[in-house]
Amino acid sequence: MGNTLFDKIWDAHVVSKNEGFPDVLYIDTHFIHEVTSPQAFDGLRDRGLPVFRPKQTVATADHNVPTIDQHLPIKEALSRYQVDMLTKNSAEFGIELYGLGHPYQGIVHVIGPELGITRPGCTYVCGDSHTSTHGAFGAIAFGIGTSQVEQVMATQCLLQSRPKRMKIEVNGKLNLGVTSKDIILYIISKISAAGGTGYFVEYAGDTIRSLSMEGRMTICNMSIEMGARGGLIAPDETTFEYVKGREFAPKGNEWDKALAYWKTLYSDDDAVFDKVLTFDAADIEPMITYGTNPGMGIGVTQKTPATNSIGTDERSSYTKALAYMDIDDDAAILGKAIDYVFIGSCTNSRIEDLRQVAAFVKGKHKADHIIAWIVPGSKQVQQQAIREGLDKVFIEAGFALREPGCSACLGMNEDKIPAGKYCVSTSNRNFEGRQGPNSRTFLASPLTAAAAAITGCITDVREMLELENA
Amino acid sequence: MATKIFKHLHSTVVPVHIENIDTDQIIPARFLKATTREGFGNNLFRDWRFDENDNPKTDFVLNNPLYSGKILVAGKNFGCGSSREHAAWAIADYGFDVVVSSFFADIFKGNALNNGLLPIQVSDAFLRTIFTAVETDPHTEIEVDLEKQLIKLTVTAEQEEFEINPYKKACLINGYDDIDYILSKKHLIEEFETKA
Ligand code: SF4
Numbered sequence: 300m301g302n303t304l305f306d307k308i309w310d311a312h313v314v315s316k317n318e319g320f321p322d323v324l325y326i327d328t329h330f331i332h333e334v335t336s337p338q339a340f341d342g343l344r345d346r347g348l349p350v351f352r353p354k355q356t357v358a359t360a361d362h363n364v365p366t367i368d369q370h371l372p373i374k375e376a377l378s379r380y381q382v383d384m385l386t387k388n389s390a391e392f393g394i395e396l397y398g399l400g401h402p403y404q405g406i407v408h409v410i411g412p413e414l415g416i417t418r419p420g421c422t423y424v425c426g427d428s429h430t431s432t433h434g435a436f437g438a439i440a441f442g443i444g445t446s447q448v449e450q451v452m453a454t455q456c457l458l459q460s461r462p463k464r465m466k467i468e469v470n471g472k473l474n475l476g477v478t479s480k481d482i483i484l485y486i487i488s489k490i491s492a493a494g495g496t497g498y499f500v501e502y503a504g505d506t507i508r509s510l511s512m513e514g515r516m517t518i519c520n521m522s523i524e525m526g527a528r529g530g531l532i533a534p535d536e537t538t539f540e541y542v543k544g545r546e547f548a549p550k551g552n553e554w555d556k557a558l559a560y561w562k563t564l565y566s567d568d569d570a571v572f573d574k575v576l577t578f579d580a581a582d583i584e585p586m587i588t589y590g591t592n593p594g595m596g597i598g599v600t601q602k603t604p605a606t607n608s609i610g611t612d613e614r615s616s617y618t619k620a621l622a623y624m625d626i627d628d629d630a631a632i633l634g635k636a637i638d639y640v641f642i643g644s645c646t647n648s649r650i651e652d653l654r655q656v657a658a659f660v661k662g663k664h665k666a667d668h669i670i671a672w673i674v675p676g677s678k679q680v681q682q683q684a685i686r687e688g689l690d691k692v693f694i695e696a697g698f699a700l701r702e703p704g705c706s707a708c709l710g711m712n713e714d715k716i717p718a719g720k721y722c723v724s725t726s727n728r729n730f731e732g733r734q735g736p737n738s739r740t741f742l743a744s745p746l747t748a749a750a751a752a753i754t755g756c757i758t759d760v761r762e763m764l765e766l767e768n769a
Numbered sequence: 770m771a772t773k774i775f776k777h778l779h780s781t782v783v784p785v786h787i788e789n790i791d792t793d794q795i796i797p798a799r800f801l802k803a804t805t806r807e808g809f810g811n812n813l814f815r816d817w818r819f820d821e822n823d824n825p826k827t828d829f830v831l832n833n834p835l836y837s838g839k840i841l842v843a844g845k846n847f848g849c850g851s852s853r854e855h856a857a858w859a860i861a862d863y864g865f866d867v868v869v870s871s872f873f874a875d876i877f878k879g880n881a882l883n884n885g886l887l888p889i890q891v892s893d894a895f896l897r898t899i900f901t902a903v904e905t906d907p908h909t910e911i912e913v914d915l916e917k918q919l920i921k922l923t924v925t926a927e928q929e930e931f932e933i934n935p936y937k938k939a940c941l942i943n944g945y946d947d948i949d950y951i952l953s954k955k956h957l958i959e960e961f962e963t964k965a
Contacts, residue, residue, distance in 0.1 A: 314954065314957050314958050314961045315954045315957045319935045319936060320936045320950075321934065321936060323951055323954055323957070323958075325958070325961055325962075325965075334801050334802075334853075335852070335853065335854070337804035337805075338804065338805060338806050338854075341804075341805070346948070351958075362798075362801075363801075363802060377802035377803075378802055380802075380804065381802050381804055384804050426852060426854075427851075427852055428850065428851055428852040428876060442852035442876055443852060443876070443879075444852055444853075444854035444857070444876060444879060444880035444883060445854040445855075445880075446854060446880065446883035446884065446947070447879070447883070447947075449948065450947050450948050450951065453948050453951070453952065454948065454951040454952060454955070454958060455958065456951050456954075456958055458936075458947045458950065458951060460934065462875075492789055492846065492849055493789070493845070493846040493849065493872060493874075496846070496872065496874060496875060497875065523850075526846070526849060526874055526875070528875055592789050592791065592849070612788075612845070612893070612897075613788060615786070615787075616787055616788040616789060616844065619787065709793075709798040709851075710798055710799065711798040711799060711801060711802070718821070728791075728793070728850060728851075730791045730793040730794065730850060731793070731794060731816065732793060732794075732797055732816050733793050733798075736797070736799075736816055736821070737816070737821075
């Protein structure tokens, strides 16, 4: 019987295996940030332990940083203290920090790949659930809690039971205006926000293969939104091309050696998965969520489900979600007026996302009442956007290009959507209050978000694209 | 550093009859600026418990004086979303020792266990039984026996067995800690590194 890609990588990282115990899994790189690390550092101090492999630990400040005036001291005292703690802890324990002002600073899941730290065949963890993003390179990557952050700091290992394996295949050509974000929102809408719990997902099929690395990262990023532990995609020429030449990528002989290994990283033809799902790319239209979990999504031209079509156990939660969003059941979502557009987050803040938005909004202008923020995923993305003149396009279109960070994705800093307001967001979570207390979130692709900014309401981007192509 | 020890519990319960409760509801992001583990209980379910002016919302169960106890019972897919361990800290800090649901998100389950908070996954039917019992009589008591892996409604003696990883069970019963365990394998880690 053949092996899955997941098992090949897992097996290569098992330090110790004991019946009845979780495996001791070796972690190649541990990413840390300011929010989920301070208590772990305290734990180490209490135990009198050093960070076991500080050179395999990378820190950045992203969740709680302002996205304007980053050169000035952080205004809000608690946020400043938390970011300062990371600086202090990193220095004390010998960890490289890409903090505010550093040219490599950015959202942890954006900088890892862009610096060539994220590579095929490796294991990555971070005290953040969207660590699954790094799986796009054919790696095992997943989020952990703070006790586990402490564990990895102390041992470079994680005690972990092997999850089940699921394969999700998507085949066929994508329709006009449909992006990788729509693919993943579509899959989650089909299998629900809990459909992947207990599994590690491998995405396969020719549609997935045809995606750029950015597109693949968007897909793997949202694996957690179906409850999966993580998601990965077998590395191929697209992957190798992306990694090659990046700051921390292997060079010379090391590169050749690495490449030879990476080419063995795929699921064997006769590998057995615990579950296999197949989707047809032709069925996917631009997606939008209407509720308060990422599984509550529909094609932008569809209606919200009728309440009586929802199972009795779930009905009260469904009604609660619609009431929170102030949206009717069995109703169209197209044309719904919105207030904010947020283009950013580790799901969609890479240079490709910004290029796509710039190309679309060029020569257009946002609707008067809309506030549109573009928050790049990293300092490097921001600089690249400026070099390419995208900043000018955004300004002319009435969008604000801010500085890198998580921003309105989680509403931890001052970038919050006000109570009762609607935001079309390219982030990954539409939970109640996620973008600020009582804010209302519609998740969508960067294209759909940009279209909504222009028209001021939820829009089928295909109509605008068809007009342009006509 | 040992974790909290857990063996048995006999308590009334607090029912939060909502599905897909994500960790942003359990503890909203704006409260994650703290750099210690303490005090999160005050902000547990913050936006469901308090209005914009910080007045308690009377329709939320945590504000209902009829309900109290060390067992939180919640709808399916509890703890989904963000990996923030602050969610487990908030629940434990508020005073709960057990969370019962018919389905838990993976990361939350691990975080809870690492903090001596026992997540008990029951069948959909048993969860319904508990909700019905508690919503009819707020004084309903539940007994949890970790050694036998049993959860029981005291008055009717209806019970169900629950699963738990044997290693994690031993950790809870004895107050062991993962780091101590992995550090006992340090020589294997170093060996692994030289091979790689
Ligand atoms: S951008 Fe959002 S989802 Fe991504 S790491 Fe930051 S807070 Fe988490």
